Amino acid sequence: MDDANETLCIGIDLGTSRSSISGSNGERHVIDSYVGWPVDMVARKLIKKSVLIGREAVENRSMLDLRRPLERGIIKEGSGKDEEAVQEILRHLISLIGIKQKGKARPKVRAVVGVPAEAFRVSKQRLRRAMEGIADSVMLVSEPFAVAYGLEALLHALVIDIGAGTADFCVMQGRYPTEEDQRTLPNAGDSIDEQLASLIREHHPEAQFSIHMIREWKEKSSFVGEAKERVIVTVPIKGKATDLNITDEMRAACESILPPICETMTDLLSKVEPEYQEKVRNNVILAGGSSLIAGLADAIQKSLMELGGGRATVVKDPVFAGSDGGLAIARDASSSDWEKLSL
Amino acid sequence: METVEQTKLRLLREAVHDNLETVTGIKNKARARRKHPGHLWLWLPLLLLGLGYFELPTIGISRGNAPVPHLAQLPLKPSLSANDNALAEADVAVSTPRPLSRAVVPLSIKTIVIDPGHGGKQTGAISDSGVAEKEITLDVALRLHRLMEKAPFEVFLTREADQTIPLEKRVTFANSKNADLFVSIHVNWMEPRDIRGPETYFVGPSDDPATLNIASIENKESIYSFTDYRRILEKIYVDTRREESRRLAKSIQTELYQSLRQTNPAVENRGVKMAPFVVLVGTQMPAILVEISCLSNDDEVKLLTNADYREKIALALLKGIRSYANKLNGPDRKGS
Numbered sequence: 001m002d003d004a005n006e007t008l009c010i011g012i013d014l015g016t017s018r019s020s021i022s023g024s025n026g027e028r029h030v031i032d033s034y035v036g037w038p039v040d041m042v043a044r045k046l047i048k049k050s051v052l053i054g055r056e057a058v059e060n061r062s063m064l065d066l067r068r069p070l071e072r073g074i075i076k077e078g079s080g081k082d083e084e085a086v087q088e089i090l091r092h093l094i095s096l097i098g099i100k101q102k103g104k105a106r107p108k109v110r111a112v113v114g115v116p117a118e119a120f121r122v123s124k125q126r127l128r129r130a131m132e133g134i135a136d137s138v139m140l141v142s143e144p145f146a147v148a149y150g151l152e153a154l155l156h157a158l159v160i161d162i163g164a165g166t167a168d169f170c171v172m173q174g175r176y177p178t179e180e181d182q183r184t185l186p187n188a189g190d191s192i193d194e195q196l197a198s199l200i201r202e203h204h205p206e207a208q209f210s211i212h213m214i215r216e217w218k219e220k221s222s223f224v225g226e227a228k229e230r231v232i233v234t235v236p237i238k239g240k241a242t243d244l245n246i247t248d249e250m251r252a253a254c255e256s257i258l259p260p261i262c263e264t265m266t267d268l269l270s271k272v273e274p275e276y277q278e279k280v281r282n283n284v285i286l287a288g289g290s291s292l293i294a295g296l297a298d299a300i301q302k303s304l305m306e307l308g309g310g311r312a313t314v315v316k317d318p319v320f321a322g323s324d325g326g327l328a329i330a331r332d333a334s335s336s337d338w339e340k341l342s343l
Numbered sequence: 344m345e346t347v348e349q350t351k352l353r354l355l356r357e358a359v360h361d362n363l364e365t366v367t368g369i370k371n372k373a374r375a376r377r378k379h380p381g382h383l384w385l386w387l388p389l390l391l392l393g394l395g396y397f398e399l400p401t402i403g404i405s406r407g408n409a410p411v412p413h414l415a416q417l418p419l420k421p422s423l424s425a426n427d428n429a430l431a432e433a434d435v436a437v438s439t440p441r442p443l444s445r446a447v448v449p450l451s452i453k454t455i456v457i458d459p460g461h462g463g464k465q466t467g468a469i470s471d472s473g474v475a476e477k478e479i480t481l482d483v484a485l486r487l488h489r490l491m492e493k494a495p496f497e498v499f500l501t502r503e504a505d506q507t508i509p510l511e512k513r514v515t516f517a518n519s520k521n522a523d524l525f526v527s528i529h530v531n532w533m534e535p536r537d538i539r540g541p542e543t544y545f546v547g548p549s550d551d552p553a554t555l556n557i558a559s560i561e562n563k564e565s566i567y568s569f570t571d572y573r574r575i576l577e578k579i580y581v582d583t584r585r586e587e588s589r590r591l592a593k594s595i596q597t598e599l600y601q602s603l604r605q606t607n608p609a610v611e612n613r614g615v616k617m618a619p620f621v622v623l624v625g626t627q628m629p630a631i632l633v634e635i636s637c638l639s640n641d642d643e644v645k646l647l648t649n650a651d652y653r654e655k656i657a658l659a660l661l662k663g664i665r666s667y668a669n670k671l672n673g674p675d676r677k678g679s
Contacts, residue, residue: 124365125497139362154350174350176357179489329358332351337359341366 008107010135011150011326012093013114013143014127016070016165017189017215018289019089022323024331027097030319031055035085036064053092058212070165083130090134110338111135112326114143117168117182128343137338141329143322144170145177147287150325151315156279158268160261160300161322162290164189167261171268171280180271183264187257189290192218196246196253204244207235217246223294224254254293262303269307281310287321364493452668454497456522458622459484460529460632463507468532470644476530477505479647483635484528486657494665514625524591524664525630527622530647531557531637539640541603542613543596544632545588546623557618557634587629589615590670595633595663602659607646633660 009024020030031054038044043063052060069085100106111131115124124140131138141149144159148170153159155174160167169183193214200207200214213235221231231247265284272280281304286297297312304310315321345353459480461467467476484500491498499520501513517525531542592615600612613634623630635656636643646652 128366139358140365141358145358149351149354152347152351154347154354174345176354176361329355333355333359337355340359341362 006107008097008099008109009327009330010094010097010109010111011114011146011323011328011330012090012111013146013320013322013326014070014086014089015163015289015322016068017163018319019093020320020323021093021097022320022327023097024327025097028320028323029093029096031089031092031096032058033070033089034058034061034066034068035088036061036066038063039065051088053088061212083126086127086130087134090131094134108137109135110137110139110330110333112139112141112146112330112333114146114322114326115140116166116184117142117144117170117177132343135343137342139329139333139337139341141326142168142170142177142182144168144182144287145172146323146325146329147285147315147321148172148325150321150328151285153283153285156276157283157285158265158280159285159287160265160291162188162257162261162286162288162296164289167257167264167288167290169264169268171272173272173276181268183268185260185264187260188288189218192222192253192257192290195256196249199249199252200244200246203249204235204237206237207242207244208237209235217250218253221250222254222290222292223251224258224299225251225295227251228294254296255299257290258299258303262300265300265303266307278308278310281307284310284312286312286314287318289319291315291318452496452523452664452671454499454520454522455491455524455526455664456499456501456517456520457484457487458501458513458517458525458527460527462502462505465507468530468638470638471641472644474638474644474648476532476638479530479635479638479653480528481505483653483657483660486654487526487528487660490657490661491664494661496664496668510621511625513622517626517628517630522626522628524667525622525626525628526591526595526660526664527620527630527632528660529632529634531634532639533637534639536639536641538611538613539609539637539643540611540613541596541599541636542634543592543599543615544618544620544623544634545592545615546585546617546619546630584627584629588623588631591629591664591667592631592633594667594670595631595660598663598666599633599635599656599659602655602662606652606655609642635660 011022013020015033017033018030019033020028022028034054034057036052036057037050038047044050047060047063052064057064057066067082067085069082069089094109099109111134113127113131115127127140128138143163144161147161148154148157148159154172157172159170159172161170162168165186165188167185167188169185170177171181173181175181193211196218197209197211197214200209213233217231217233227247227250230245231250232243232245234241234243236242269277269280284300284304286300291297291314297314300312301310304312317324459477461475461477461480463477465477467480469475481502481504485503488498488500499516499522501516502508513527596612596615600610603610618632620632623632636647638644638647
């Protein structure tokens, strides 16, 4: 339902750690959800830009007022700067798929943006406001619903979208998910980072590291269950580069999200009509950046054994599953629907 | 049997409907502001009237019985003589302030700030079994927030997590959001320990030592100086919003007591009271502080640890707010 060249449909997964965009023009991009402004004139002269976004911002963070403006998948409360930062991210994502913000040739942009399953109405309203001037019409849907829609897993499926800020659950029962069908947990990638930092600090009090180093280690070597290889990292200790074996800490930190996730999954499954519970157990779908933790699907499948068995699978493209699903929704929605949702 | 395409179409319709519910309210307000910038002449008399409503009663102390100007008697176009008239009205009001009738200026509730009491380092009361006031207030506030998502209000929380937030910041937050109502949620601690049941406060002086004691405990986190506090206290005696606060307090207390009595027959109706809590004094809108239960009573603590009971409390608060808002937007409005 894409109106020729005049309209561009996009799906956006606005994540606490990473944000992705999928466009009906075939473009797909993912960026780190960081925005930084030069701290002073010197920094501005060195950087030669008024604002840096994504990886570029992280790499130049020493010269920037660096913001990670999303918290638990929504715009942080109480800061105009964070709202501005979210707009910078959105503008940047839009520009990456080739839309210029100015000029007559700009197509009409219809955007579907994923938000946490239990996002407050006020948070959604703030996000809509942030989209003003960036898109022409906006639809906000829960992130796991976007994933389910993109995969056409609309009936008898449980989608668990584990990002950095939140783990979002959604049981698909052939209807638009209600409050009872959805859950949001704060136990996700960021909580693993905090746990890992705390464990390393406890076991190696003299080791020096930053949260950015922790994130890099996790993205490279996260796992649950049996370790395939030791996790060795290099950190300065009293200024001297030293190798540390953080295998146990990594396992403990990653496994810390399992109990709440499994508990919530069990709770949601128990609320499904009894005759369909087995079907849903056999269709547990994992998405989001943190679903890439090695062994996570097996561990969840193991916990399903206690309920009579089931199957958990990770989607083919966890990073883009949300934005691709959003794009599918954007394409399928009718022009009259989009008119109602204009900004 | 529905095909996948049919299911998708139905889901999309539902998604659009859900989004429209989210949009309702905020969009209309924003558009209304943008579309009619040139009609200042129409709004100015109403603005003057509004100023009369909110400001004049705060100037004087006495509460006489001067006649209230009717909307129809006010000029529609501003002029020098109109301003003079307004000033003359102001002189009268200074000596004889009294709240305007609701019928003169129709009010409606659009924005509500919910304030979960205490938080972070400020635990509030703690039961013998270790249940902290800050946990209960946040839980009930979040439940209330969730329940209000479907209501036609824009709702803000002063805190959404276990954070330390000074009372002054809560006040500033509510004022900065231009809230129409402020609802502060607390849990009481009373001696003797057999006291139980909710009570609701609105701003005003109190001679009751027990009430003043509660106010001093809840105000502990304040950093207002004595002079600041005296200055804002002086305002409250003549503040028109106090009457609206009382109505709101009554509505909430009634709903809370009636609802809790069903599952908790021993609960007492401790009534609506006046007290100078900082969060009630500093806020600029009708504001109440509700003590939903007593952590000093073991039976109440047991009930508070039950999620269904907390949900019941949140629902009763919602009903109380709704009932107040409906009365404000309903029969009184028709009379204007």
